[in-house]
Amino acid sequence: MPRIFAYIVHRAGVADDSAAELVAAAKKIDATAVPTAILTGWGPELDAACSSVTSSFGEIWKIANQALAYPNAELVRQALVRVLPPGSIVLVPHDHFGIDLSPGLSIKLNSAFASDVLAVDGVEGSSLKLVRQELGGQVSTHVRCDISSGAVINIRPGAFKPGPSIVASGIITDKSSEVGAPTARRRYLETIVAEAGDVDITKHSVLVSIGRGIQEKDNVALAEALAEVLGAAVSCSRPVVDAKWMEKSRQVGSSGKTVKPKVYLACGISGAFQHLAGIKGSPFLIAINKNPKAPIFQVADVGIVDDLLEFLPELTNKARELRGVAAK
Numbered sequence: 001m002p003r004i005f006a007y008i009v010h011r012a013g014v015a016d017d018s019a020a021e022l023v024a025a026a027k028k029i030d031a032t033a034v035p036t037a038i039l040t041g042w043g044p045e046l047d048a049a050c051s052s053v054t055s056s057f058g059e060i061w062k063i064a065n066q067a068l069a070y071p072n073a074e075l076v077r078q079a080l081v082r083v084l085p086p087g088s089i090v091l092v093p094h095d096h097f098g099i100d101l102s103p104g105l106s107i108k109l110n111s112a113f114a115s116d117v118l119a120v121d122g123v124e125g126s127s128l129k130l131v132r133q134e135l136g137g138q139v140s141t142h143v144r145c146d147i148s149s150g151a152v153i154n155i156r157p158g159a160f161k162p163g164p165s166i167v168a169s170g171i172i173t174d175k176s177s178e179v180g181a182p183t184a185r186r187r188y189l190e191t192i193v194a195e196a197g198d199v200d201i202t203k204h205s206v207l208v209s210i211g212r213g214i215q216e217k218d219n220v221a222l223a224e225a226l227a228e229v230l231g232a233a234v235s236c237s238r239p240v241v242d243a244k245w246m247e248k249s250r251q252v253g254s255s256g257k258t259v260k261p262k263v264y265l266a267c268g269i270s271g272a273f274q275h276l277a278g279i280k281g282s283p284f285l286i287a288i289n290k291n292p293k294a295p296i297f298q299v300a301d302v303g304i305v306d307d308l309l310e311f312l313p314e315l316t317n318k319a320r321e322l323r324g325v326a327a328k
């Protein structure tokens with residue numbers, strides 16, 4: 001079995017939760033694998049991020065370079081190409097950065113590429129059997145990926161639940177001198193932090209999140225009523241913001257907020273990766289959707305196939321009853 005690497009996204013000295021998901025995915029590919037983490041960046045934050053994953057990875061390859069201080073897939077790609085051994089399997093989170101990084105990386109490495117992978121069906125000879133989704137999640141496709149020359153595989157956020165962390169030796173190896181001076185035609189300009197808004201959804205441990213399935217603005221009140229009983233906040237998917245049913249500050253996802261609740265109730269949300277990318281910390285995910293084939297059910301802990309316009313009021317009444325709250 002080829003050596004498995006995991007590209008670790010980190011911020012402010014802490015590895016992203018996707019690091020643990022990549023370990024879980026590596027274990028599905030090879031149960032005996034102790035994957036190697038690769039972290040790129042610069043300064044004390046990179047050192048801290050490397051230290052934060054030592055118990056999960058056998059080895060951590062640190063690539064420190066001032067040019068890598070800010071996210072730039074072109075530069076990271078060059079650095080990775082210089083250090084990765086031929087035939088490696090490289091796992092990358094399927095987020096915006098990963099989507100930018102990975103296809104070109106697989107071309108440079110002359111290896112296979114599979115995007116938005118949500119399950120591993122095993123290995124047969126030199127074929128890695130993967131499940132991915134196409135047509136916006138309408139169909140699941142079972143693909144065989146020839147890994148004889150290695151592969152770059154993008155892992156869907158939330159699809160691989162982290163198991164007990166591997167107790168690993170966690171040796172940090174400095175690979176910085178091997179990358180030379182990467183150059184890029186694009187350059188980092190600035191990071192714009194989104195406004196918190198009236199309710200800061202990043203601070204809540206329970207989120208009632210609504211998607212296009214809520215159907216119209218007046219129905220948002222159904223989610224608000226449930227959230228009130230549960231002591232939760234209401235968040236949403238992007239179409240809800242685009243339709244001006246909720247403020248942008250409530251949007252979860254790659255172009256919205258990153259949330260880390262304990263419980264996430266996805267109501268009428270299909271489960272696009274751009275939405276899932278904003279849900280961190282492997283919360284207990286309950287999905288309510290009238291389409292039993294909705295991709296959200298692939299990552300949900302509990303799935304309820306029902307019309308949410310009928311289900312939400314029922315759930316709110318039940319929650320009121322259990323909590324002894326009078327109906328309004």
Ligand SMILES: Cc1cc2nc3c(=O)[nH]c(=O)nc-3n(C[C@H](O)[C@H](O)[C@H](O)COP(=O)(O)OP(=O)(O)OC[C@H]3O[C@@H](n4cnc5c(N)ncnc54)[C@H](O)[C@@H]3O)c2cc1C
Pocket residue numbers: 210211212213214236237238239240251252253254255256257267268269270271272273274275278288289290291294306307308309
């Ligand atoms: C660059 C880019 C960035 C993006 N960033 C984000 C982002 O940050 N956040 C984000 O959310 N999206 C983002 N998107 C959009 C994303 O691709 C999806 O289009 C979006 O997440 C879909 O939202 P949804 O699940 O609410 O709607 P849909 O995909 O339309 O799903 C609606 C769901 O509701 C269900 N439904 C309908 N009626 C009912 C009912 N009565 N009861 C129960 N279920 C019902 C349907 O079965 C369906 O599964 C981005 C897209 C791009 C291209």
